[in-house]
Amino acid sequence: MQRNLFYIVFLTIFLTFGNGKTYSQELPKKETSFPAKNQDTKPENKEKLVVTDTVKIDSIVKKKPLLEDIIRRKAVDYEKIDQKKKQITLYNQAEVYYQDIELKSGIIVIDYQKNEVYAGRIKDSTGKYTQLPVFKQGSNVVEPDSIRFNFKTKKALIWNSRTEQGEFKVKAGITKRENDSVYYMKGARFTTAKDIENPEYYFQTNKVKFVPGKKVVIGLTNMVIADVPTPIALPFAYFPMTDSSNSGIIMPTYNDSNQRGFSLQNGGYYFALSDSYDLAVLGDYYTNGSYGLRFQSTYAKRYRFNGNVNFRYENLVNSERGFPDYIRTTIYNIQWSHSQDAKANPSSRFSASVNLGSSQYFRQSVNQINNGSQLNNTLSSSISYSKTFNSIPQVNLSLTATHQQNTNTQQINMTLPTLQASVDRIFPFAPADGIKKGLIKNINFQYNLRGENRIATTDSLFFKSEMFRDAKLGFQHSIPLSTNFKLFKYFSASSSVNYNEVWYFKTIQRQYSDTQNTVVDTEVPGFDAYRTYSFSTGVGTTIYGTFNFKKGKRLQAIRHVMRPNVTYSYTPSFSNYYDTYDPDGSGTIRKDYTRFEGGIFGAPGKTMSNNLSFSLNNTFEAKVTDKDSTKTEPKKIMLLNNLNLSTSYDMTADSLKLAPLRVSAGTQLFKQKLDINFATTLDPYAINNAGRRIDTWNIDNGGSLFRMTSANVTMNYRFSSQELEGKEKDNKTGKQNGGREDDLFGKNTDIGDRRESQFDDNETDNKAPTEFFKYKLPFDLTFAYSLTYSNVNRESKITGNSLMVSMNTDLTPKWKIGVSSGYDFVQQGVTFTQLRFERDLLSWRMDFNWSPFGQNANWGFFIGIKSGVLSDIKWDKRNLPDRVLR
Structure with a gap:
C-alpha cells in the first residue's frame, strides 16, 4: 500500500536541497582556487599541441533519474527544515503529490538521517484528533491513524489502517509492511458493511497475512454482531482477492423432508473457465437415495453475443423399497437463452430461447420454488437463424426449430426444423423510377417457400426413436399475385390470385380391412403433390365523423373513425384429388376421401367456396381542454381503442350460409393503467333439442335476433405510488420459465441464491437513516379479473x-411486505396465495415467504449477508411441499 513512499521522500529531499544552498548556524568553508599553469606558452608550441581523446564512447550506463515527474508539496501553517535533526516537517493540511500518488495528513515528518517518513494526526482546539492520513495511489486508498515508513528497507508500520479490497472493508490495529506485496496485520476486523467505524457486523482476528490483489489468509476468527461476540468461529480461513473470477467450492445447504429424509442441497464447484464463459456444477443428495444435478453456464462476447445455459436433472424416490407407495422417477429441464448483438452481423441473426423437459418438473422438483412455472400450463422453445441476401430482388432465408409442450396433457409438438424462404416483391410493369400508381403499375408477385418437419409426441416418448417414427414432412410453395388501386376517389381496392403447391413424401390409402373388421389407413411412402389456387378482391374506405360541443366546455369534441371493408373470395372444388372407399365392406356405400388427409399443410378442398365477408372497425377519440392553462392545444383522449364487428356469407353453401357475428372491443382508462377487453359471439341461427344448429333464424324460433353463444371480459390494472406522484415506474418483468410478466403470482425464488430481494428495488432503499419516512406508504398493486360466459347449448x-x-x-424504509392471492367465484375457493415479508438489515437481508394452502403450500425463512463474497454465511430454513410423483 505504501510501495511508492520511497519515491515521495527522495523527491521531497531532492527539491529541498538540490535547488539551492541552505545554511544553519555553522559558517560555510572558504573555497580556494588555483590557476592552472601552462606547460608551454610559446605560440608555436600551441600550434603543435594536439589533444586526442582515446575514449570515444562512454561505456558507463547512465542511471535512471530519480525524478520522473514534478513533486508538489504544501502545508497551511508551515514547512520546517531542521538541519541538525535532519528532518523536514509539514504541518496542518500537509499534502505531497507525485504522479498518481497522493499523501495527505495533519503532519508529515521526513527524517532523511534515519531514512524514515512519518504521517499522523493533529489535535484541534478542542483536543480532538483530526486530519487522519490518507494515502492514495490509483484506486487504492488507505486511511490510518499514523504511518511510519523506512524508505531504505521499504518496511512500514501502520496504526489503525482502513482500506477497501473488493467488497471487503478492512481495519487493523497494527499493520506491518514487509515488502511491496506482503502485509501482516494484528487486531484486524473485516466486514462488507458500509461504515467500517461502526459496522453492524464484522469478523475479528488477531493474525492476518494480506497480499494485495491476490489473497487474505487469517488465523482464528470470531464473528461479531452489533459488537457482541458470537460462538461462530473459524480456526483459519482463506479469501481470494482478485478482480477476475476464481474457481472454488460452493457450500451446500442442509434441509430435511418428510418423504426423502435429510439432505444437502446446492453444493458443488464453480469453474471460472475464462473471461468469456464459466460453469457451475451443483448437486443435491437425500438420505433416501434421491439426488439431483445442475449445470449452469453463462457466456458473453462483447459486441457479438451473450447467453446462458441451464440443465437440471433429478432422480426422485418416494418412500422405501418394498412399500406400496414406493415410486422412483426422473425429471429434467433444459433452458438456453442466446441473443446476438445487432451490430455483430446486419445480414444474419441467430437467437435461441429454449425451455423444455419433463412436464411435471416444476411441480415435482424439490429444489424449485417457481410459482409462475407451476401455475403455467405450457413450455415453449424457439431456435432461429435468418439470413438476408442483398440481391435484386432481395432474398430472405430462415431456419427455425420450435417446441410447444402442454404440461397438463403432456403433449409435445415440435418442428425440426421449419425452412422459410422468400423473394421480395417484383413489380414487372412499374417504371424503374417513379410512383407506382394505378391498377397495372401496382401488379406485383413474389415467391414463398415453407418446409416443415413436424413431430407430435408425448412426454414419455420424448428423445426416443418412437418420436421420429410418425414425423410429417412437407413443403409448400406459394406465389401470390396482387395489385391495389383507388376506386371512385374515396375507396381503396385490392385484388389477388394465390397459387399454392404442396409436396408430401407420405400419403395414405384408406380401405376396409376384413381381418380387422374396420376401416384402416395405410401409409404410402413416396413423393406426391397437389396444387390449388384461389381469388379474392376487396374494397374498403375510411369514414370520419366529428361531433363538436359548445365553446367553453371542457369536452370540446368527439371523433368517430369507421373503417368498413368488404371482401369477396372464391376457391374452386378440387375433387380430382379425391378417391372413394367402402366403409363397411358391403360395397353398397362409397365415401370420399383424399390421400393427402392428415398432411401438415392440410388437404385440397372438395367443396367450392364462394364467400362474401364484412368487417367494420371503429375508434372513438375525444378532445378536452388541458388542465395546464399554459397549453393552447386541446388534449386528445382515447375513449374506445377498438370496436370490431365481422361476419361472412357463403353463397354456395346448402344451409347455414351466414357465419356468427364476432364482436370485440377494448379500451384503456385511468391514464392507460386499466386495460378492459370484451369479446362475444352472436349466432343468428337457432339450435334444436340436440344442441345442433339448424337452418332457421333464431328470431323465427321464438328468440332474439342473435343468440349469444359465448362472451368474455378481462380487466388488468397495475399502478404504484410513484405513478400517483407523477413519476414513471420502471416495471421490471419477472417472467422466468414461463411465469407471468406482471409477477401476479410473486417473483420466482432461486433456492440456490436467496440474496436477491423478493421485491423490486426502489428509491427508499438508499434513504439516509436520519430522513423521515413518508407518511404515504409506497406501494404497487396489480390485479387481473376474468369473466367467461357460455351458452352454446342453452346452458347459459x-x-x-x-x-x-x-x-x-x-x-x-427497511420493512417490506407483499401478498398475492385471488378468488375463483365459480369454484368458490381461494386461488394461489403467497405472503412475503422482508427486512433490510444493511449488510444483511432477512425474508420470510409463506404459501399457506393448496398443493403448493410451503414456507421459507432466510437470513444472510448480501455480499457475494460471504454468501455462504446464512441461515436458510424452508418447508417445501412433498411432491407427489406420478
Whole structure:
C-alpha cells in the first residue's frame, strides 16, 4: 500500500536541497582556487599541441533519474527544515503529490538521517484528533491513524489502517509492511458493511497475512454482531482477492423432508473457465437415495453475443423399497437463452430461447420454488437463424426449430426444423423510377417457400426413436399475385390470385380391412403433390365523423373513425384429388376421401367456396381542454381503442350460409393503467333439442335476433405510488420459465441464491437513516379479473369468474411486505396465495415467504449477508411441499 513512499521522500529531499544552498548556524568553508599553469606558452608550441581523446564512447550506463515527474508539496501553517535533526516537517493540511500518488495528513515528518517518513494526526482546539492520513495511489486508498515508513528497507508500520479490497472493508490495529506485496496485520476486523467505524457486523482476528490483489489468509476468527461476540468461529480461513473470477467450492445447504429424509442441497464447484464463459456444477443428495444435478453456464462476447445455459436433472424416490407407495422417477429441464448483438452481423441473426423437459418438473422438483412455472400450463422453445441476401430482388432465408409442450396433457409438438424462404416483391410493369400508381403499375408477385418437419409426441416418448417414427414432412410453395388501386376517389381496392403447391413424401390409402373388421389407413411412402389456387378482391374506405360541443366546455369534441371493408373470395372444388372407399365392406356405400388427409399443410378442398365477408372497425377519440392553462392545444383522449364487428356469407353453401357475428372491443382508462377487453359471439341461427344448429333464424324460433353463444371480459390494472406522484415506474418483468410478466403470482425464488430481494428495488432503499419516512406508504398493486360466459347449448352459465391480486408495500424504509392471492367465484375457493415479508438489515437481508394452502403450500425463512463474497454465511430454513410423483 505504501510501495511508492520511497519515491515521495527522495523527491521531497531532492527539491529541498538540490535547488539551492541552505545554511544553519555553522559558517560555510572558504573555497580556494588555483590557476592552472601552462606547460608551454610559446605560440608555436600551441600550434603543435594536439589533444586526442582515446575514449570515444562512454561505456558507463547512465542511471535512471530519480525524478520522473514534478513533486508538489504544501502545508497551511508551515514547512520546517531542521538541519541538525535532519528532518523536514509539514504541518496542518500537509499534502505531497507525485504522479498518481497522493499523501495527505495533519503532519508529515521526513527524517532523511534515519531514512524514515512519518504521517499522523493533529489535535484541534478542542483536543480532538483530526486530519487522519490518507494515502492514495490509483484506486487504492488507505486511511490510518499514523504511518511510519523506512524508505531504505521499504518496511512500514501502520496504526489503525482502513482500506477497501473488493467488497471487503478492512481495519487493523497494527499493520506491518514487509515488502511491496506482503502485509501482516494484528487486531484486524473485516466486514462488507458500509461504515467500517461502526459496522453492524464484522469478523475479528488477531493474525492476518494480506497480499494485495491476490489473497487474505487469517488465523482464528470470531464473528461479531452489533459488537457482541458470537460462538461462530473459524480456526483459519482463506479469501481470494482478485478482480477476475476464481474457481472454488460452493457450500451446500442442509434441509430435511418428510418423504426423502435429510439432505444437502446446492453444493458443488464453480469453474471460472475464462473471461468469456464459466460453469457451475451443483448437486443435491437425500438420505433416501434421491439426488439431483445442475449445470449452469453463462457466456458473453462483447459486441457479438451473450447467453446462458441451464440443465437440471433429478432422480426422485418416494418412500422405501418394498412399500406400496414406493415410486422412483426422473425429471429434467433444459433452458438456453442466446441473443446476438445487432451490430455483430446486419445480414444474419441467430437467437435461441429454449425451455423444455419433463412436464411435471416444476411441480415435482424439490429444489424449485417457481410459482409462475407451476401455475403455467405450457413450455415453449424457439431456435432461429435468418439470413438476408442483398440481391435484386432481395432474398430472405430462415431456419427455425420450435417446441410447444402442454404440461397438463403432456403433449409435445415440435418442428425440426421449419425452412422459410422468400423473394421480395417484383413489380414487372412499374417504371424503374417513379410512383407506382394505378391498377397495372401496382401488379406485383413474389415467391414463398415453407418446409416443415413436424413431430407430435408425448412426454414419455420424448428423445426416443418412437418420436421420429410418425414425423410429417412437407413443403409448400406459394406465389401470390396482387395489385391495389383507388376506386371512385374515396375507396381503396385490392385484388389477388394465390397459387399454392404442396409436396408430401407420405400419403395414405384408406380401405376396409376384413381381418380387422374396420376401416384402416395405410401409409404410402413416396413423393406426391397437389396444387390449388384461389381469388379474392376487396374494397374498403375510411369514414370520419366529428361531433363538436359548445365553446367553453371542457369536452370540446368527439371523433368517430369507421373503417368498413368488404371482401369477396372464391376457391374452386378440387375433387380430382379425391378417391372413394367402402366403409363397411358391403360395397353398397362409397365415401370420399383424399390421400393427402392428415398432411401438415392440410388437404385440397372438395367443396367450392364462394364467400362474401364484412368487417367494420371503429375508434372513438375525444378532445378536452388541458388542465395546464399554459397549453393552447386541446388534449386528445382515447375513449374506445377498438370496436370490431365481422361476419361472412357463403353463397354456395346448402344451409347455414351466414357465419356468427364476432364482436370485440377494448379500451384503456385511468391514464392507460386499466386495460378492459370484451369479446362475444352472436349466432343468428337457432339450435334444436340436440344442441345442433339448424337452418332457421333464431328470431323465427321464438328468440332474439342473435343468440349469444359465448362472451368474455378481462380487466388488468397495475399502478404504484410513484405513478400517483407523477413519476414513471420502471416495471421490471419477472417472467422466468414461463411465469407471468406482471409477477401476479410473486417473483420466482432461486433456492440456490436467496440474496436477491423478493421485491423490486426502489428509491427508499438508499434513504439516509436520519430522513423521515413518508407518511404515504409506497406501494404497487396489480390485479387481473376474468369473466367467461357460455351458452352454446342453452346452458347459459358462467364458466369462469376469477379475481387475482398482487400488492407490495413498504411499512418502513427497511420493512417490506407483499401478498398475492385471488378468488375463483365459480369454484368458490381461494386461488394461489403467497405472503412475503422482508427486512433490510444493511449488510444483511432477512425474508420470510409463506404459501399457506393448496398443493403448493410451503414456507421459507432466510437470513444472510448480501455480499457475494460471504454468501455462504446464512441461515436458510424452508418447508417445501412433498411432491407427489406420478
